[in-house]
Amino acid sequence: MKTMLTASKLTKNYRAKIKEPGLAGSIRAIRQPQYREIVAVDEIDLEVERGEMLAFLGPNGAGKSTTIKMLTGILTPTSGTMSVAGLVPGKDQRELAYRIGSVFGQKSMLYWHLPALDSFRLLGAIYDVESNVLQKRLDALVELLEIGEHLKTPVRKLSLGERMRCEVAASLLHKPEILFLDEPTIGLDVVVKAKIREMIRRINREEGVTVFLTSHDIGDVEQLCRRSVIINHGRMILDSTVDEIKRSYLHKKVIRVQYVMDIDCTALEGFKVLQCKGNEAVLEVDAKDSSMHDTMGRLMAVGEVADVTISGMPMEEIISAIFQQEDSRREKGGDDA
């Protein structure tokens, strides 16, 4: 079986109580409660291959967590079908629990006051991992995640990065086939983020674990995933490779020019100037509007150039542009209607 996860027309609607402001509104809400239907996830179709690392992106309230909760069997969908590791979440929940792992960045699986090793042993028992198998597995994970020196330290005394590595180890003890990572690098500094990403890459490469990642950190997406799915307002708006997304937006460039002498910033009129100070300027140009040859010619006419750096748009801005496009398309659609 090559496909690890499928979802077809997956939909989740919630009923939210409406309450008018003020005391009268509160009383009315008790006497005659009124509800409105919220479409949290709207007919999402997904397919994830075994061993793939997929980034599942979207702004707050886009429906990412709701989708993960449905795929892990916590939430029952309103309609649609899904399958994870050949099982139906919710229906085959007990069996599925043994086949999936999860790390929720803001929720811990470890006992706060006890060394991580105690929590690992407990989780081993909960997941019915035999003691000798658990020990071997622990040895492998300790080496992979470099947590040997932290095993006997109470979790509350670990740094966030050390704790997160222990959380990842805890989620892998029972050898899951698919790992759901919800914001695994939230709150971590750049060095630790890089380390966690390297660990996830190794887990995927060496153990063949499929990774379903949600993150607000575009670095996670760029460095870990080849494919990303973007959702907004519960609907899937893009399913493409990360490279393809970048390519479609590569016509936008950020140019950093350093001149030999200080320049007059007004001479850069006609460019979108992001920053101009002393002998340095940062500009954003769209290759669709003017060729790079013309642009460079105009920049060289301003003064003697000492150095130039041309880079693509940061991924974060690309994603933000995709969301904005989608929002304005929806608004237009709404106006037309």
Place this chain on the structure above:
Amino acid sequence: MKRFFRKYGSVMRVAMQNSTVYTRNFIFGSLFFCLILFMFLQLWEKVAGERGLVAGYSINRLLWYYTVAEIVTLTRSDMLERLNNDIRSGDVAIQLLRPYQYLTSLFADAAGQIVLRLSINVPIGCLTALVLVGPLEGFQLIHLPFMILSILLGLFLSLSMEAVIGLTAFWTEDNSAFFWISQKLAFMLGLFLPLEMLPDWLRSIAVFLPYPYMMYAPARLASSFSWAEAAWLLPGQMAFGIAVFVLAQAVYGRGARMVNTNGG
């Protein structure tokens, strides 16, 4: 079955380990226990006066009654707080991802805490009572297994009641009022007032409520054991224990279904 015991036995063991962190709380709890027994003794000695009897209890039996009632009361786990916290924070949804039954794991966790607390509260309570009033009058070793069974059943019933109250967090923002009422009923119907001190009409109602079976039953059997009373108190404890536990499971089932529908 082996898997079941390994799974929930591990939860219980880790809960015991985790509880050892709160040694300072244990020490303060123990001091409170000694103090409260001393206060009860002063109070009831004044009430008993020269007759030395209150509602048929001698001062010796009355203090042993309070010792056992307090052992059950003070041997609390954090079941209520855990449920409130897990349900409100949405952590309960994460727990549903694990291959175990969440409520059973909470009972195993509570059992771990209770074993540890009992191992401290029983010697402290008994030692304090011994120092204050001497050995229990009329104590026979043959009664001991029934006394222990009654204490355990009382603890199980109290725990199940806490579970039912804690699980109401699925529907209510604040369930502290339910706990407050339940605590006061337990206080009035057994902890502070043995049923023998209540008016007849109230006593006849109280026996149909679960509260006397939490503290009164074990304290009564420990302080004034009789086979006739054991014959109705122990089955009563079992019946209420099972009924409230089944109710907790049913309430949890409904709550978990709600999480499945509406999210954590």
